[in-house]
Amino acid sequence: MAVEKISEFSAWFVLAFIVSSFTEYWLHRLLHVSPKHPVRRIFPKIGEVHRNHHVRNEAQGVLGEFIDYVKSAIPYLLLMFVVSKLAGIAWLLGAVFYAVFAAYSHQLQHENPKACFWMKMPVHYVHHKYNQWNHNFGLGVDWWDWVFRTYKPVEWIEEKELSQSGGFWEVKWR
Template identity: 35%
Template sequence: MLDGTVAFVGAALAAITFGTFAEYFVHRAMHWGLLYPEGHRWHHASNDPRTFLRDVLDYGMGAAALSWIGFLVSPTIGLGWMAGALAYTLLASYAHQLQHANPDLVFWMKRPVHRLHHDAGYVGANFGILVDWWDRLFGSYVPIERQRTLPARGVLLKAYLAIPWR
């Protein structure tokens, strides 16, 4: 039972880690002009993140395409990997929306890496969305200084929920 739980959680974490790695290279490929160059140019020119649901569908398509591979190992690993792929899709979509709506609320990174990618004119750097690890590892991290202003305590939860959901 415990072994099963460990395998499930391990597979889920592996899928989330792999998701952030894929996100980094898919985003870089967009800037190399290999994937959706038009759509991505529009995203930068307009600075419009569309909605959480649109991101879930976009990111989820890639995640779904790779969601079955854990079943090659075992049913437990398969389910864990699938749960991780779903969790990654939801987390990355939320992280993208939040960094457009209110980047100061991104507490899990020192700086909101996707917002830096957009608003400082550094389109050739900071490709991560959910995390900044891969930028740091592959040398594309540019730590632009920015002040963080948090909303008052009483409205904090409201601020976290104030993204375009659909």
């Protein structure tokens, strides 16, 4: 019985992580829709804060990013409690784990993109560096850019990146 519970918990946790990465990818894409897009006619302010983020080209710290991700996703975080308490807890933890990971990854790509060893190319960094409004939307992972053909590889390491220092954990946390 315990093994079944652990397996079920693990499955819900992993599913929440994957679905959260998928959601983050599509929400980021949504923030880049053109002013003529039907969504912008309905929600004219969508992406306004995000466009300012592109102008500033900086993140707000891991904690600030995490809070923004979580406060807009509370119903999503609680979704699987309708299935069971175990599913709800696992889903909540998996989604929150992804939110922490995405917030950290976002901050790291703004401060030290070379440290993003789990991606061949730090897609969010490249997204900003080359003003790629239609490519490289992932924050924590690049899977969905590959799946939906928005991955656009570029030679991104230049003098600026070579001169960057700092370790894996040396980011703005707050």
